[in-house]
Amino acid sequence: MTGPRATSDYLGEFEHLVLLAVMALGEQAYGVPIRRLIAQRADREVSFGAVYSTLRRLQAKGHVQFSNQPASGFAGGRPRRVARTTASGVRAVHAAQRRLRRMAEPLGEAGS
Amino acid sequence: MSRRWATARGLLRLCGARDAGEAIRDVREEAIARRTGGHARGRVAVWVARELVTVAWYELRDGDMTRRSKSIFPLLALRLAARNVSRRPAIPLLAALTLALGYGAAGAIFGVYTGFSRPLPVPEGDSVHWLRVLDERGNPVGMTLGDLEALQQGTRAFAELGAYETASVSMRVPAGFPVRLSHAAMTLEVFHLLRAEPLVGRLPVDDDGGRAVLIGHNVWTDYFEADPAVVGETVRIDAVDRVIVGVMHEGHRFPFQQDVWSVIEPGGAGASLEIAGRLGDGITADQAIIDASRVLEARRRAGGETLGLRVRLPAFTEERGEGGESLALATLLGLVICLLLVSCSNVSNLLLGRALVRADSLAVHSAIGAGPAQLVVQMLLEAILIALSGALAGVVIAAGAILYIQSTLHGHWGYYWMRVQFEPAVVLFTLALALATGLLSGMLPALRLGRADLGEILRSNAAGVVGPGRRRMSRWLLNGQVTFSCIALIIAALMAGAMLRSRTASDFRADDVYALSVSFSTEGYEDPERRRALRAALEQSAALDARIGALVASNVLPGLENQGDVPQIEGVAIDPEVGRKRTLVLAVTPGYFELFNLSLLSGRRFESIDGAGERVALVSDAFVHHHLDGGDPIGRRLRLPALAGDEWIRIVGVVANTAAYESAESRAQSRLYLPFAVLEPRSYQLLFTGADRDAAASAVRQALNELDPDLGVSGYFGGRSAVSVEEILRYVRRIYQTVGVLSLMGGVSAALVALIGLYGALTFEVQRSLSEIGLRMAMGATRSDVLRQVTRTGLRSVAPGLALGFLMSAAVAPALGVLRGHMSARDPLIYVGVFLAYVAVATLATLGPGRRAARLDPARVLRSD
Incomplete structure (x- = not known):
């Protein structure tokens, strides 16, 4: 693999978490749910600033795209900008997962 | 969306946030969830603030550099702002002028305020305190040497404590007649706590036995030709021989505006000492107050007094003056700053209005990719440009005002530490004020634009920014x-x-009537008879001296009368309206009315016998109109409750009104004249005429000197020269x-x-x-x-x-x-x-x-x- 390609495929730990959250949330992937999901599943309190910054970085790498979705309830019917994973994003997640599993193999069950 | 959220969104946009609206919606949603989840309001507010700061921080950190260099760091934008301001300069100029006046006034007031509230000009002057003791009614309580000793022995809070009292004294000087000087008698500790070092000679010591005196630099140069050999010479102060042991530095006038200093002799001090001190290491003023109150109250109780005391410990130069000039100045400064804030809001409206007028150019900017942040920065820069040009003019105005004040008061500041001057602090204050107000007036339209969609504004021509509610409010x-x-x-x-x-006003003679102040501080003059005899003898010799045209005495100068009373006239009910109107009361010698060309309208003038026996008075024409409805006043009797108690005073004559100022109100001021001998005050003005002012003044001094060689007189502004009324x-x-x-x-x-x-x-x-x-x-x-x-x-x-x-x-x-x-x-x-x-x-x-x-x-x- 070439250098730049490796860089754009490579996911930092937080990028990895955010991308997973976006994948899990589907049509509801915007600031609040992403933040909540990370808090629930990864047990980690993160700031909105960090989430937006990461989403923008993922967008620049081509892993997520934004689209306007009509939101209901609280947002008062105004369109919500939600994130959606791209094919490249899905590939990047799988690659990262594989890397993690390989790294964890020597640890056996504990690592999986 | 509430105003606060909209403001937050504006701020985020200012930081270049592209998704400010999204971020605000997210933070808001989460905040509401937290509130409904039972989090305390305060904690949620803190969380919101932290989140917003983080979002802003990430935006600033990650934002596209080219984008940011256009929006935040703006040589280009600055040039654009300057161009916008100069393209339609009339209104920005008017705004700058308004701000300049505000800045100028604020700068000048700040200059006067700092000039008045300087610390004592001695080493570590701000740690010298004044032990101010008040009774329960807030009246000052004079301290005694006993109090000082008790405090020195009974308190631990003070490292040093000393006492002093001030008085006006007469001093005989080598050449010429005696002069009046300001004197301070101090305990030796005061010299030490001031870290005082004489310029020539030494400080007094215990062995001097109270005879030692230090003279000020001004006295040394004015009366001793700055001769270092003055040390060791004997001078007579208030008829007591004293030895000059040293000359103080030019800047030393402690405690107020003193010319000479001596040491308080044990038993020689009165009961009106003031106490000054420095606190011990690590001691706070509050601790010292508690310590001093304990000692002083114990002393008062031991003396059988039950009234409580209130001790205050301001810095030495604070709380001086009756009217609280510093407070008045601070209030004035506050008002000017309020005015500036209002003007900021107006300047911001002006900028927004101008921006809307330039909607076309904004649209073009927007079309080529300028976001709200850039326009906001643009406006901010315009506001700052206007404010800074206002500030430059404001600094000039402040400098002019301060120089004017300096020339007006020409050095008569009251206290020696006061020195109003145009200094760097004034410039810094004015510039800082300009920057702050410029930022503020630039931020307001910025925030409003931040709230509204730019396109919306451009489409609707201001309706997007100014809704009906806002219009009503504005x-x-x-x-x-x-x-x-x-x-x-x-x-x-x-x-x-x-x-x-x-x-x-020209209705009394003032330009060739000269004044000298007399004050009796020498022992023996407590007796009014002795003062009266001296004055009578002086009048006699003046009458014989060709250099003096006429000489009279008055307790106050015409035009500067401030002593007054509400008279109770026999047979006249006190009209509540008239009763509130004070009558000015003057004590004058018989020749006073002739000297000032005040014509007698009815009755008679004073005679030299008046003052003994029945009390008589002359009143002004205005008095007759005010209190007697123009009726005949001669023979009527009145009382002056505040000044003369219950004694009846008979009106024997009416004289013309005098007015020191050209106004109907000044002319209508009623006056009542008492024979000088009734009051025979301890200090008064000698008013005289003469073809040659200096010769006449010299003749008066000479006549006085022959009667009492220890009695000094001074001009109104101090020093030797007599000045005209x-x-x-x-x-x-x-x-x-x-x-x-x-x-x-x-x-x-x-x-x-x-x-x-x-x-x-x-x-x-x-x-x-x-x-x-x-x-x-x-x-x-x-x-x-x-x-x-x-x-x-x-x-x-x-x-x-x-x-x-x-x-x-x-x-x-x-x-x-x-x-x-x-x-x-x-x-x-x-x-x-x-x-x-x-x-x-x-x-x-x-x-x-x-x-x-x-x-x-x-x-x-x-x-x-």
């Missing part, structure tokens, strides 16, 4: 400003009028003028602020009703119709504020002590003048928006709708 604000500025302008005009009218009145007048000029500056500034507000509001109004105007023009309205309509709208919108301002001014102005009777508080000329000026300038302010409206092309306006 109308209230505008009217509030008009009211406030109207009051300020009327009061300023009244003060300026009073200042102009405070020219000395006219010069003294002119000096007092200049103080009024200073106050007048400063308040006029404030008033004009307030009026300009309101007019800028009017201009901004009208710009909005015109912008909002473009289509209406276009329609009218399409239906045949001429340009002058449109101009008239806008002018009418403008004037109508300030009318309520103006009316309220006039009513409130008429209610408030009579309470102004500063007019001092030179001016009627409801002078119709002033009110009409201010009204006309206001209407004229308001009309001018409406012309800009009006002309813009009149230039509209109706076809274009209607098409764009």
Whole structure:
């Protein structure tokens, strides 16, 4: 693999978490749910600033795209900008997962 | 969306946040979830603040550099701002001028404030404190040497404590007649706690036995030709021989404006000492107050006194002066800063109005990729440019005002640490104020633009920024400003009028009547008989001296009378209105009326026998009109409860009114004259005439010197020279003028602020009703119709504020002590003048928006709708 390609495929730990959250949330992937999901599943309190910054970085790498979705309830019917994973994003997640599993193999069950 | 959230969004946009709206919605949603989840409101608020800061931080950190360099760091934007300001310079210039007046006034007041509240000019002067003891009613309690000793022994909080008292003394000097000087008797500790070092000679020591005296640098140069050999010489002070042991440095005038210092002799001090001290290491003022109160109260209880004491421990130079000048100055500074804040809001309106007028250029900017942040920065820079140019002019105004104050008071500051000068701190303060107000006035339109969608603004021509609620509010604000500025302008005009009218009147002689102050401090003169005998002898020798034209004595100078009383006249019920009007009371010797050319209207003048036996008085014509309705006063009796107790005084004559100032109020002031011998005060003014002033003054001094070689006299401004009554009145007048000029500056500034507000509001109004105007023009309205309509709208919108301002001014102005009777508080000329000026300038302010409206092309306006 070439250098730049490796860089754009490579996911930092937080990028990895955010991308997973976006994948899990589907049509509801915007600031609040992403933040909540990370808090629930990864047990980690993160700031909105960090989430937006990461989403923008993922967008620049081509892993997520934004689209306007009509939101209901609280947002008062105004369109919500939600994130959606791209094919490249899905590939990047799988690659990262594989890397993690390989790294964890020597640890056996504990690592999986 | 509430205003707070909208503001937060504006701020985020300012930081370059592209998704500010999203971020705000997210944070808000989460905040509401937390609140419903039972989190405390305060904790949620803290969380929200932290989140917003983080979002802003990430935006600033990650934002595209080219984007940021355009929006935040803006050489380009600065140039653009400068170009915008210079393209239509009239209004920015007016705004800069308004701000300049505000900054100038604030800078000058700041200069005076810092000049008045300097620390004591000794090493570590700010740690020298003044132990101020008050009784339960807040009256000062004099300290004794016993108190000082008790404090020195019984307290641990003070590292050093000393006591001093001040007095005016007569000193014989090598050449010429004795002079009057300010003297301080101090304990030795005071010299040490001041870290005082003499320029020549040494400090007094215990062995000097109280005979040692230190002289000030001014005394040394004025009367001893700065001769170092003065140390060891004997001088007579208040008829006691003392030895000069040293000369103090030029800057030493402790405690107030002293010329000579000696050591308090044990048993020689009175009961009116003041105590000064330095605190021990690590001791706070509060601890020291508790410590000192404990000791002093124990002493009072031991002496059988039950009244409680209140101890205060201000820095030595604080809490001086009766009127709390520092407080007054701080209040004034606060008012000016309030005024500046209002003007900021107006300047911001103005900028927003200008931005809307430039909608086309904004649209172009926006089309080529400028976001709200860039436009916001643009506006911020324009505001700062205006503020800074205002600040530069403001610094010049402040410098001028301070130099004017300096020249007015020419060194008569009262306390020696006071020194008002134009200094770097004034420049820094003015610039900092300009930067802060510039930022503020730039931020307000920025935040409003941040709230509204730019496209929306451009489409709707201001309606997007100014909803009906906001318009109503800004109308209230505008009217509030008009009211406030109207009051300020009327009061300023009244003060300026009073200042102009405070020219000395020509109805009494003042320019060739000279004054010298006499004060009896030497032992033996406690007896009024002795003072009377000396004065009688002086009058006799003056009568024989050809150099002196006439010589009289008076307890006060004409025009500067301040002692007064409300007389109770026999057989006249006290009218509550008249009763409130004080009569000025003067004690004068028989020749007084002839000296000042005051004609006798009825009865007789004083004779030398008056003062013994039955009490008599002369009254002024105004007195007869005020208290007796013009009836015959001769033979009527009255009492002066405050000054002369229950004793009856018979009126024996009526003299013409005197007025020190050219105003009806000054002329209508009633006066009552008592024979000098009734009061025979311990200090008074000798008033005399003579073909040659110096010869006459010298003759008076010589005559006094022959009667008592230890008695010194001084001129009104200290020193040897006698000054004319006219010069003294002119000096007092200049103080009024200073106050007048400063308040006029404030008033004009307030009026300009309101007019800028009017201009901004009208710009909005015109912008909002473009289509209406276009329609009218399409239906045949001429340009002058449109101009008239806008002018009418403008004037109508300030009318309520103006009316309220006039009513409130008429209610408030009579309470102004500063007019001092030179001016009627409801002078119709002033009110009409201010009204006309206001209407004229308001009309001018409406012309800009009006002309813009009149230039509209109706076809274009209607098409764009």
